[in-house]
Amino acid sequence: MATIAALIGRILLGALFVFAGLGKVMDPAGTAAYMEAESPFPGSLALAVGVFEIVAGLVLASGFMTRIASVALIVFTALATLFFHERVTDQAQAAMALKNLAVIGGLLMVFAYGQVRGQVGVWRERDRAHDAEIKAARAEGKAEATTTVVHDDRPTRPA
Numbered sequence: 001m002a003t004i005a006a007l008i009g010r011i012l013l014g015a016l017f018v019f020a021g022l023g024k025v026m027d028p029a030g031t032a033a034y035m036e037a038e039s040p041f042p043g044s045l046a047l048a049v050g051v052f053e054i055v056a057g058l059v060l061a062s063g064f065m066t067r068i069a070s071v072a073l074i075v076f077t078a079l080a081t082l083f084f085h086e087r088v089t090d091q092a093q094a095a096m097a098l099k100n101l102a103v104i105g106g107l108l109m110v111f112a113y114g115q116v117r118g119q120v121g122v123w124r125e126r127d128r129a130h131d132a133e134i135k136a137a138r139a140e141g142k143a144e145a146t147t148t149v150v151h152d153d154r155p156t157r158p159a
Contacts (some may be wrong), residue, residue, distance in 0.1 A: 005065075006007050006113060014061025017073060021053030052076070061112065070111040077104050123147040 024031040024046055031050065032043025055078070060069040077100050085097040 009106065010063065010066065010110055011061045012149065013110065014059075015058040015074075016103065017057030017060070019057075021050045021055075021057060023052030024053065041083070047102045067111050067114055070107045074104055074107045074111070077107070 028046045028050065031046035035041050035049075036043040036045055056069050056073050059065055060073065075099050081100040081104075085093045085100060088094040088097055093106075
């Protein structure tokens with residue numbers, strides 16, 4: 001059950017970044033204007049930021065290199081919080097900053113547990129162990145079959 005929860009959580013975290021990135025890619029001019037107004041970053045980074053979010057979100061959701069993706073997204077989210085949601089006296093900005101902190105917490109969980117071995121990895125390991133047990137049982141059976149037991153059928157006499 002924990003594996004399924006971790007898988008769903010990782011996919012949902014990845015989806016958050018994919019959809020945010022799509023918004024930036026679909027409206028690069030609006031994103032550029034927002035970046036220039038709210039941060040020291042040039043608006044020319046808008047498209048690159050959107051593509052980064054899409055790619056990193058997909059990598060995270062896929063389970064491939066999740067620790068690297070989670071660290072990259074932690075840094076990205078922390079920087080976004082510092083540069084775009086620093087006015088915590090504004091209720092909307094405070095809510096966005098808290099949301100980003102929660103996302104960082106989820107990404108730290110992904111980092112801590114990696115990709116949480118997918119079912120294929122578990123099945124392969126289980127199959128290897130099963131195959132090893134079968135080989136050992138067959139070897140034991142062959143050893144018992146080749147051992148000859150000699151029975152002495154002579155009646156025993158009381159001494």
